Amino acid sequence: MAQKYVCLICYNEIPHAGAECPHCKSRISSTVGSTPQMLVAIFVTMILLFIVTGFYNSSFRAEQRERAAEHARMARTLADYGYHRQAIEHYREALTYARDNVEYQLGLALALYDMERYSEAENRLLDLRADHPTLALVNRLLARIAARDGRVDEAVSYYRTAIFGEWRRDPAGNRLATRFELAELLRAHGENMRAVGELLDLRKEAPARPDVQKTIGRLLLEAGAPDNAAQVFEELLSRNAKDREVIVGYAQAQFALGNYVTAQTHFERALALDGDDPEVRSRLALSQEINRLDPTRRGISSRNRYRRSLEMAARSTELLQECLNPLGDKLVGPPVPPPKELQPLLAQARELRSGKAQPPSDENIEANISLAERLWQAAESRCPGAGNQDRALRLVVENLSR
């Protein structure tokens, strides 16, 4: 078979080797191989090109990674020193070289969050979440942003994903911290039942470390579950009876439960360990006042009980009179008579104060307590919040009605 020749410039067929190409006038020619040979040549060229491109690409990738890592390193350092704006710039640069790098994306989102550019941070985090829905840190940051904007349900959902998500560093510690954040969020938004449920679950699963248990106890107390909090602190006290924080926590739980004697005892113990805490000191003073006023306290004589009931009635009367006549002696002209419906109650109180002493029988004590309660309630209903002027009285009355 006759050999075919082509022009090497334009690949058109030419009559013989070295002939001038009629199309491009060139004289560089080559024989045309049969199709199998040509196919082999093409495949060999293809493989060579694959190899060359591979080498070229790997050097490109290496350079890309190096540049990205350098910018990310600078960004981390700047972020550590609080230069968030500059850190953001470097993270952005890093991401131009390594767009898919989760660490850099997260670093950028964190820097934006720290710069309080919440909307931008949220957009970044949502993008990240779309690709990595189980990344716990992303979900926790999203939860914080949602919580900040008052989107509680959304925040709870993000927190839950974060709790069960993938933590790259210290998973147990981060899960715990996230659960605490969730409980705090629920409590802060008045969802106390959900917060308590969350904390009780956490108590079962969390490690028995005192710091963890103390936080659980504190949050339970804040969420309105003093009985559960008391249990937690009691357990901690059994392990270390001299932990001042635990003693205060237990005292507060007992206080909230209305066990003022126990609370007073523990506040005293706490004060003995650190006498400078003004909060504990004021709590102790209040506990002491309550314990001095409470006529139902166990172990006191009938006379003492009677005296306390009289004091309760007198303080309640004073509270009501202040409510009815807030100007007191400064009022010009004749005193304003009390409302008709309250006149019998006030007359009863006057009679109790001016009348001669009654025997300290249970009936008399009960009658005095009942009068004190009615007077207090009258004051509270006519002047809401009036009861707060006498906190000890208020807590005793509330404890009695419980």
Next chain:
Amino acid sequence: MMRPPDLLLAVPKKLAEILRNAPKMGETQRFLLLSIIIGVFSGLLVVCFHISIEFLAWNAIHVPGSQGWGSVFLPSLGAAIGSLLVILFFRTARSSGVNYTKAALYVSDGYVPFSSVIGKFLASTVSIGSGNPMGPEDPALQMGAGIASLLGRLFRLTRENMRLIAPIGAAAGIGAAFNTPITAVLFVMEEVVASWNAGVLGSIVLSAVSAVVVSRWYLGDEPLFQVPLFSIEHPTELLVYALIGVVGGVLSAWFTRYTTQLRARFISLPPRSRYVLPAAAGLVAGIVGYWFPGVLGAGYGAIDSAMHDQFTWETLLVFGFLKVLIVALCFSSGVPGGMFAPALFIGAMIGGGIGGMATTYSPLPTSSVGSYVLVGMGTFFAGSIRAPMTSVFMVFEVSASYVIILPAMIANTIAYMISRHMQRESMFHIVGLQDGLDLPSVEEQREAPMLTVEDALSSDSSRVLQARTTVDEALSKMQANEMLQALVAADWGQWSWLERKDLEKAIEAGRGEETLDQAIMARSVIRLYPDLSLDSAMRLLGPYPILPVSSRANSNRLLGTLTLNDVHRAYGLTKL
């Protein structure tokens, strides 16, 4: 024992022997195999092209605080080197890749010189890599077409297939550059081939897909942009998208008109100016880029940042308008590079700017700025490149979001229609004319009304005779109507035709009293239907002087008749 060099040669020899003994491939199989090979080669070349641009850009494009005033001159230097490469060594790499591919399809029997591939690669790498505001897609498209043409010649394809080979390579090139196979296929079908039922579709898909596979193998499968999540909460949000479409349409028409006018003016200058103009345009780009580095290069990084809400709406608008200015200058003066990326950039920034403004001031619900950037990107593309289908699918493909389809369709269609109304000819068409290429306008082909039989048929009942009519009656009827041929309807729904001389012969033979079915030998005909294209009908009419047009629902129901005169009249009326 074989020495290593012998072994090295033995493998290809053995392979060649296997292939030689394998069953011979037909032209169709060879064409399909070639499409894959084209895709692979184009993919590899585009990967190298992409990496080269990136390597150069890392060291050239100004980053605030990292480089001084020297960076202002880099685009100018890149433009000068790139344009000198084209002027002195690679003249075939001068024009637009789209036009070159179309020219290969319509003019040069698929011939795209390989020198244009090398020229495009080198000149565009230097130009775009040094920061000139041009895009790599159009050069990639031409490189794909060049590779396809070279392989087609090596494969010794027939002339017909050689013509189609350039669009196949173009799809591979653009697919690998954008990392979007659907967009690549649609663009080539819409803009280059201009036909949706072409048999070449399979090959275009194969080459585009194989190019994208190769590109993703090396560069990763991440899309061109990281599109933020968004949703449409309220139908009134669509109003802002429509507004983006209006602005995108007006701006793209204006851009096309003034850029091509500027180009014409530059072409009319003395030839020596070709050495200076690109460098001058590059200098303007460098000065603008010193303060706004986002506008330099292809600008995909800036689009990505805009999608993530990193710029204020004022900055986005400034970016958009500055890019319009420097792209118009660079493109007109002959700075190597394509128009795809700039079109996307301008649209994205204008869309984002309008969207950002709406988000700030509109009392109605609005979407995120990222979604306006994304939709805006398609509007300027639809208006200037005049590929509305491609623009919608491109937005969809880069975002992978179904939610974006509706806003993209609304905005892009509006932009396309406004741009088409304001500026009749597309940018590529005008540029082609300026370069001496009068290529068929795809838009005109697309919009030309297709005539059907319905447009030409005659409902004149005198052309139809009943088979039970006597020969005498039939002849007098035909004479009265000056007819030479007529259709004959038989009772059983059959049709035939006769000539007047048949009747005259029958009368001469004394058969004037007989009915047509008795006296005349039936000449059967075929039926036409009203929805048939006039072109197809004309081919069918060839052997018949007249044909019946029936209803598809009831083939015995005659809607009219069609003769060659009717067809001529229909075409003549269209001309008017």
